[in-house]
Amino acid sequence: MMSSLVSVHEAWTKLAERVDKLDSELVDITHAHSRVLAEPILADRPLPPFDRVMMDGIAIRLADYSAGQRSFVIDGLHAAGDPAVMLIGEALEVMTGAMLPSGADCVIPYELVDLAGGVAQLDDGMPLQPMQNIHLAASDSPAGVSIVKSGQLIGSAEIGVAASCGASQLACYKIPSLAVVTTGDELVDVSEKPLAHQIRRSNGLAVKSALEAEKLAAVDCLHLADDAEVLAEFVNSSDHEMLVFCGGVSKGKKDYVHQVLSELAGEPIFHGVAQRPGKPMGLWQLADGRLVVALPGNPVAVLAAIHVYLKPALNLMRGVVVNAQMVRLSEEFSGHAAFIFHVPVAVLGNAGVVKVLRAKNSADYAAAVGADGFVSIPAGGAGFNQSVPWFR
Amino acid sequence: MMSSLVSVHEAWTKLAERVDKLDSELVDITHAHSRVLAEPILADRPLPPFDRVMMDGIAIRLADYSAGQRSFVIDGLHAAGDPAVMLIGEALEVMTGAMLPSGADCVIPYELVDLAGGVAQLDDGMPLQPMQNIHLAASDSPAGVSIVKSGQLIGSAEIGVAASCGASQLACYKIPSLAVVTTGDELVDVSEKPLAHQIRRSNGLAVKSALEAEKLAAVDCLHLADDAEVLAEFVNSSDHEMLVFCGGVSKGKKDYVHQVLSELAGEPIFHGVAQRPGKPMGLWQLADGRLVVALPGNPVAVLAAIHVYLKPALNLMRGVVVNAQMVRLSEEFSGHAAFIFHVPVAVLGNAGVVKVLRAKNSADYAAAVGADGFVSIPAGGAGFNQSVPWFR
Structure with missing residues (x-):
């Protein structure tokens, strides 16, 4: 069912190639923090305007x-x-x-x-x-020049500069709508008391909180039954600009995501990535251009995908290229023989070094508590002080 | 008017000593990202709950x-x-x-x-x-143990773990209310067209956006006339838990902040810090315990104070000790002969190294555009590759 595995690099490249730049909208300066400028901010007067x-x-x-x-x-x-x-x-x-x-x-x-x-x-x-x-008047800049470039992520300095230029409304890239669809009949709502064989849903809320905190997407969390017709109906009727499935993408008898997406969108762009966790990850593109990312239900795989794929892709939609910084490891990590291993890390007192938060197993959610993002350990592992890419 | 200068270390210590821990409140899990846990999250079942x-x-x-x-x-x-x-x-x-x-x-x-x-x-x-x-059932943790500790900043991993434990409401530290008061009769609102001798207000919005983005405070921006009575009336009647003044704290004939605060609160805890920018910074404590931080009106000094003092102090109020990470400089920076110099920096491809964003002068706001926080350069300057504390 799964095509031959693609590399992490290939998976990212294929996703990045298909991402469309968002439209822009005017945003009041009081709500513009963490948005991205779609037009430069110009000095309306010389800076400073007088001696x-x-x-x-x-x-x-x-x-x-x-x-x-x-x-x-x-x-x-x-x-x-x-x-x-x-x-x-x-x-x-x-x-x-x-x-x-x-x-x-x-x-x-x-x-x-x-x-x-x-x-x-x-x-x-x-x-x-x-x-x-x-x-001196105009010593910082003459009138009319661009003080903040288009594509700049807006933080407190940019808010201050915008205010001083009279930019009470800022042209920002829109926030795309995204649906996180969890499947899995064993899952119940966070407010429910699960029966012995059930567990509570957590992936949707994790994705929603991560993306909305950075204003990368407006996220709806949905839970659908393990039912091909229900899934197909949702994909056809949803008006979200991107869909993310969590679960149902592997080889199980109730894993309908591959079947449904392949019927609606044709062959996957990829399905299966040489990575742990998250090997069954897939990407489809519907005829109308909407991208569908399918992730396994393993919550650590979902957290890794948020950092390694979803946040960089959504940033790209607003014109921000996120290059993973290189960090060194505080200790050796043995990794996986053939696959890239995405592991949660914590920053240390020295900003260039991170500590791997070791999990007991691939679904050990609790190991990611307190993490400052993920690093990608190359196949074969990484030694003490080796540089690895860091996705925050 | 200004007392003898205190060091940056002393200023921070005196501020940190006077900060009170906040009360807690229950927060719905869908709004808990970026808050801080005031109670641990316990496993309500073994993790995993079954084999x-x-x-x-x-x-x-x-x-x-x-x-x-x-x-x-x-x-x-x-x-x-x-x-x-x-x-x-x-x-x-x-x-x-x-x-x-x-x-x-x-x-x-x-x-x-x-x-x-x-x-x-x-x-x-x-x-x-x-x-x-x-x-195996309970192999990650038995029931009843703390999965996420009190004092943990809540990110997407913690949201996921909380959901899986059924914690649909989380006990978090409250968000304190803070007023940023700008003074200066030359200042007009961002939406106004300034006359030749006027400039637009920007400090209030910069502080508000920085603190609210991290849920560190609920910030009201106020602008008051350069008038001692108006200032005193505001300090007496405000019900904000912390006050931050921007401007009016120096030696000018219309700088009433020192006079008003000293009448209402007595001697400053400090007034004058051996730092650039931000030398006239002061701290007072009112009889009812409220802290009043007074900053100069220079917008770069305000941005530096947000990173070096305000964010760490507000984090301390919710139990989070922010230790500045050490980063190395990508080039020499000459700094100030006697004072610590706070300068904006940008991160580079290597996570342990930052580039100083050089300003033309101490009020050159535009140099801070694109900054990833500030570093504090020791008196005398810092060489290539020297480690300096980084306040993000």
């Missing part, structure tokens, strides 16, 4: 000091938010964030000034520079 | 094979979700996830079986083991 005072202190004409003047009568206070003024007298007190008074070309911080009776006294031999403590 | 078949194939009594039997009449199909059965005949077909039929003690996958006419034929000399391909 901006960077220290609290006094503003003078440097030429006066150079000519020997040491006492400067303070002509008033010029604060951030005050409209433009001119330096007509000898000095103005200026506050951080204020526009530099026109005519002034030097700001001296309070620490270096002796201020008394409305007069500022300066020492001899101060190393004053023209435009010191002044953030 | 669980791990491969699709046939179940036999190993003793029959050892005694020389090679043909086994298939007595029926036993699938996942079927109630317990007994192996009465010679063999049963069993599916992954099914209960092991009582009496059987060996599962042989289809790949190794010659099945025809309702009879399974086995080769001579198969290296069969007792209980092979069977996930």
Whole structure:
């Protein structure tokens, strides 16, 4: 039933090739964190928009000091938010964030000034520079240039920059809708008390929480009976942009996913990957273009697939290429003779090194608790300090 | 006005000492991702709850094979979700996830079986083991033990494990309410068109997005006039559990934050930190215990404080100790002669190395675009490959 196995690299490449770029939509800045920009953010004004005072202190004409003047009568206070003024007298007190008074070309911080009776006294031999403590207009960027590129994941710095540019609405890639379909007649809802031969469903919630936390997809969790007609009806009627099956993809007598998808979509793009866990993983593409990823029901295989395949593919749909970083292993891991082994890891105090969380068996869910993603151990295993790709 | 400077280490320690652990609340499992467990998740049943078949194939009594039997009449199909059965005949077909039929003690996958006419034929000399391909009841854990510890940050693996244990509601630390108060009469809203001497507010939205994305706080953004009475009235009437001021904390003539907080809360716990950016940072504690963090208005200083102080402190309130990982620098950074320098960095292909995003000046916001957190460069600078703490 399963075609010959493809490599992990081949499986990823075939999936990545078939992923379509999403459309964009306008998102309010207060909801834009963790989204991806579909258009650049442009500076609507020069940055900074005016010669901006960077220290609290006094503003003078440097030429006066150079000519020997040491006492400067303070002509008033010029604060951030005050409209433009001119330096007509000898000095103005200026506050951080204020526009530099026109005519002034030097700001001296309070620490270096002796201020008394409305007069500022300066020492001899101060190393004053023209435009010191002044953030020059347009020195960070002129108006109209792209400050944040299209394709940038939006974090707090990008939110701040967008706000300062007046981008209260940001063009972001849409969030695709995805259905996670669990099958398996032994599964009951999390709120139910399972009978002796039953277990509770967990894969749907794991996938949903992982993808929604990063705004990679809007996920519906569905559970369908081990019934070919029910599965076919769902695939035909669903309006989700991507389908993920968990379970029913192997060689069991009640595993209908392969049969149903092959009837509806034809030959799999691949079915069977040289990896543990997750060997029965398959990929189909329906005539209307929708991708269907079929995973085994083993919860560790599902967690691994979230990190190694689903998150990178959904990122690709919004234009983000996630290259797995290379990390070193804190100890030897024997791995699998012929297959790539995906294992959960925990980060250590040194950011380049991870510790493998060893499982008792391939379905030992609890070993993944506390994991910071998965690494892919090459066939044959990996030694102490060997670099392996890390999927967070 | 500013007390003598404290070190970054001292500032963090004084903040961490005053942080209170939050109360807990029950959270539905569908909303629990990124929260922190306030109570352990216990296995409500042994894991797995029964001797669980791990491969699709046939179940036999190993003793029959050892005694020389090679043909086994298939007595029926036993699938996942079927109630317990007994192996009465010679063999049963069993599916992954099914209960092991009582009496059987060996599962042989289809790949190794010659099945025809309702009879399974086995080769001579198969290296069969007792209980092979069977996930033994309670082998991962007995009932009643803690599967996920209190204090664990909840990710997709923990959601999956919680679901399988029937924990549809999880005891999590509450999300504290926090107000970010920007001051500065030069600031206008993101949706407004600033006049020549004005700029748009960005710090509040940056703090809000960073903290809410990790469910560290529920953040209200407020903007108050540079007016001591207005500030005092807000501090007295606010019911937020923590206050963060951005701006107004320096030596300017319109910087009222120090004056107001000192009147209401007494001496600062510290005011002035030997760091760039963010030297005027201060911390006060009101009589009712509320902490007030005062940051300068420089947006890069605010971003640095989010990573170095606010996120670690809010994590501590929910019992998570965030130890900054050590990363190496991809190139030399000259830093500051006497102060610790917090600079934005980007991760590289090797997980242990980061690249400093160099800014043109201390208020150059755009340099932080694309940053993966901040590193703290020691006074005097840091060389190529030197390890520095990384705050993500």
